[in-house]
Amino acid sequence: MxxxxxxxxxxxxxxxxxxxxxxxxxxxxxxxxxxxxxxxxxxxxxxxxxxxxxxxxxxxxxxxxxxxxxxxxxxxxxxxxxxxxWSRINPETVKLMEDVKNAGLKLGILSNMPHEFLAMARKNIPVFQLPHRGIFSCEVDSIKPEEKIYRETLSALGLEPEEMAFFDDIAVNVDKARSLGIQAFIWKDSKTARADLETLSVTLGASKN
Incomplete structure (x- = not known):
């Protein structure tokens, strides 16, 4: 799939x-x-x-x-x-997210995050307006690596587990995603993530960064 x-x-x-x-x-x-x-x-x-x-x-x-x-x-x-x-944003990741969206793929944020940061971020950090859906722990009463938050993300994006790729910097979160059938990778940098997506036959526009 x-x-x-x-x-x-x-x-x-x-x-x-x-x-x-x-x-x-x-x-x-x-x-x-x-x-x-x-x-x-x-x-x-x-x-x-x-x-x-x-x-x-x-x-x-x-x-x-x-x-x-x-x-x-x-x-x-x-x-x-x-x-x-936590307000300093990696521009290379934003470019990758834009390329994912421009390729016609569903784009999501799946993150553990308290109410106070989320409220501030939605007002002041433009990347929070970019994804089709954002699933945040404070809004679904579940934190990674609990199963519920991954299921909420799949449901919100309308995807089956094997239809979603996921990037996280914490190994236990990646391992849980993989156990559910999600194509998950440890985040290193945007260049590596692009290569990871290529292994899944996801073709994106070349990064200018």
Whole structure:
């Protein structure tokens, strides 16, 4: 069965990687050491992305477990820094997405994402207007690699699993997609992704980047 659609993760795929200095800024505000702070940050991220927590609740919650209780203004500052850090967009990925759409394929974004970032992105980041459909964890009460979010994406795009290609930078998310029959690849860069699509007999216009 031929490929009829392509979905892209957002973080580190459509967006550029988070600047390493961002964590240092957050650590400084929290008054903690990075080796203690960072594991707590990522361990609690799932429920924030699922949409069950606001940004302030997310930061307040995991910091409280470490015995750290920042003021409300400090929590607000941490949330703002976090959200801004994911706003830098990779132009080569955008060009690839445009080429996918221009080739007549369904284009999707499939991403774990909290409500606050999604609301900001839909207003301020043009690439969010590009796909036919975007499926975001906070809106479907499911985070990758849970099966539900992949099923929601297939349904939204009107595709069978084997008709969709998917790119994500996290191996467990790719493995789950593959287990469902989706043609999934670890994201490296847009040039590699174009080559991956060629293995599926997807022909796109040559990139000018």
């Amino acid at each position: 031929s490929i009829k659609g392509v979905a892209f993760d957002f973080g580190n795929v459509i967006s550029l990687p988070q600047d390493t200095g961002v964590i240092d800024e957050l650590v400084a505000i929290a008054g903690m050491e990075r080796p203690r702070f960072e594991p707590l940050l990522w361990a609690a991220r799932g429920e924030y992305d699922r949409g069950t927590l606001t940004g302030i609740e997310y930061y307040r919650g995991f910091l409280a477990k470490a015995g750290v209780f920042p003021a409300e203004t400090a929590l607000e500052q941490m949330v703002a820094i976090d959200l801004k850090s």
